[in-house]
Amino acid sequence: MTVLIRAAEAETLSASGVTLLADVSDTDGHLTSHRSIFQPGKEGAPPHLHREAAELFFVLNGSLRVLTGEDLVTLAQGDFLLVPPNTPHAFEAAGTDPAEVLFVLTQAKPRFGYYRLLESAYQGETDWAAVAETSDLYDNHYVESPAWQGR
Template sequence: MSTTKPVLVRAAEAEVLPAAGVTLFADVTDTGGHLTSHRSLLRPGKDSAPPHQHKEASELFFVLTGSLRVLLGDDLITLAKGDVLVVPPNTPHAFEAAGDEDTEVFFVLTHAKPRFDYYRLLERVYRGETAASDLAKTSNLYDNHYIESPTWNGRVSGR
């Protein structure tokens, strides 16, 4: 899979999944298998990504606004506006808005499997149209493997 043409996604043309707070930009099917990208709007006090890892993909986080609490292995860190984090494969991670303001994050996954249908499934979960347990059934399909994390479970929300 390779592509020799640029991929341009105009903001007005990007698919928006409002319940999940996700805007889809380019998936691996658009980029010749190189990467997938999206933006997430995370609200304080709302569940975000629980502990998980990707066996194949690296994940880049770029904080556009607000601040982000991140589980990184067994550590909790906070990213601020403008910070970049790259999480390599097989690294446990989770994230949520930190503080009292909305947080926007741009994500890029490389060596990723197609992921847009995962976010569409997540949208249906947030709308109450399907069970959250359906997400776990797709672990291998989307390379999103949920794990347990005592560190994440024991965090104190700063909200």
């Protein structure tokens, strides 16, 4: 099955900086993918893990600070990172420029509902507790990380 998502047809969530590309319903269950733009000084995602999904990061522009396990790494334009299932990770823009990143999750549950819920929380329309309650539904489990807290 060939999947083509034209840039003009992709749904963009303006408050969170996420552009939805293809969900598992589009890819016959193979993967979900989105592009995000992270503004400097704003956390991209707090520490979390996916029990089932592996997550690929590809930096299109800027640089991204990433927690992977207990390690902090900075990815630059063109860098690739794969975070396996059950590995705590978090990320944010590094430096003074926005970071633009392509994400692909394999063995993923449908994710677009999660990103729309996040958008609603960013806009103040949904309580953040409602986001936390969806951890099993979207395979997004928040965790504590002393390494991330100490950055």
